[in-house]
Amino acid sequence: MRAGLILAGLLVLLSCGVATAQTPTKTTPYPGPARIIGTDGAGCIAGAVRLPDAAPGMQTIRQSRSTFWGHPDVIAALQDLAKRAQAAGLPDLYMNDISLPRGGPLQGIHASHQRGVDADVWLDVAGPHPVLPVAERDTIEPHTLVRPDGRGVDAAYWRKEHITLIRLAATEPGIDRVLVNPAIKQQLCQEVSGDRSWLRRVRPWYGHATHMHLHFKCPAGQSECVDQAPPPPGDGCDDTLAWWFQQLDKPAPKPTSPPPKPKPVILPAACQAIMAAP
Numbered sequence: 704m705r706a707g708l709i710l711a712g713l714l715v716l717l718s719c720g721v722a723t724a725q726t727p728t729k730t731t732p733y734p735g736p737a738r739i740i741g742t743d744g745a746g747c748i749a750g751a752v753r754l755p756d757a758a759p760g761m762q763t764i765r766q767s768r769s770t771f772w773g774h775p776d777v778i779a780a781l782q783d784l785a786k787r788a789q790a791a792g793l794p795d796l797y798m799n800d801i802s803l804p805r806g807g808p809l810q811g812i813h814a815s816h817q818r819g820v821d822a823d824v825w826l827d828v829a830g831p832h833p834v835l836p837v838a839e840r841d842t843i844e845p846h847t848l849v850r851p852d853g854r855g856v857d858a859a860y861w862r863k864e865h866i867t868l869i870r871l872a873a874t875e876p877g878i879d880r881v882l883v884n885p886a887i888k889q890q891l892c893q894e895v896s897g898d899r900s901w902l903r904r905v906r907p908w909y910g911h912a913t914h915m916h917l918h919f920k921c922p923a924g925q926s927e928c929v930d931q932a933p934p935p936p937g938d939g940c941d942d943t944l945a946w947w948f949q950q951l952d953k954p955a956p957k958p959t960s961p962p963p964k965p966k967p968v969i970l971p972a973a974c975q976a977i978m979a980a981p
């Protein structure tokens with residue numbers, strides 16, 4: 704259990720959890736060369752570029768509620784992943800949140816996604832996915848891959864193509880981790896044969912039953928960008944995975960009254976200057 708708790712602590716900043724900030728949001732990137740500052744839980748980016756609305760093998764979705772800015776290397780890697788998925792016979796990838804034009808917390812949605820190195824890609828491989836007008840892409844709803852009890856994938860929706868997609872993401876150059884629901888990780892542990900080395904980079908986390916969260920390492924030359932510790936050795940199909948299912952057996956914690964307020968995110972001074980610049 705201790706290993707699981709430590710793991711949970713290490714990964715907490717990577718999750719799509721709640722974060723808050725008082726920083727006003729700019730609608731344009733900070734100009735100049737790409738520069739990533741800070742950590743997953745408190746960081747920003749200058750020189751971000753935007754993922755195209757549509758490119759070979761991919762489409763952005765939910766544009767009215769999402770943001771698609773990232774480090775140029777990460778944006779290129781996402782388009783490379785889309786091309787590899789297309790070559791593998793998968794339908795267009797549905798790309799969702801990356802980061803705000805200058806990064807920082809995405810209010811109310813994600814604790815990470817602050818530095819243009821995180822991207823949500825939906826686990827929707829039921830094609831075809833014809834390129835739709837942007838407005839119609841706003842109404843696409845993914846189906847969860849996980850059973851209501853959280854203990855396994857839903858056989859009615861789970862496909863071999865999901866393995867292909869997650870494997871392609873976990874083997875994309877520059878990737879650090881791919882977060883998926885523990886039930887999805889468990890299914891991979893059971894089904895993947897042959898080369899299992901990529902399973903090390905597929906980590907279990909809360910939610911993530913309809914999408915996977917891609918977390919990239921700090922791109923080369925980004926000395927102000929703080930990397931996570933690498934995933935522990937091995938395929939992760941061990942006690943650290945079992946820990947997640949043990950939690951399902953525990954009674955839900957009693958609600959506190961009033962609920963604790965999330966702590967505001969304090970950005971590094973360099974980020975505050977980037978956020979405040981015109």
Ligand SMILES: [Zn+2]
Pocket residue numbers: 718719813816821822823915916917
């Ligand atoms: Zn995410």
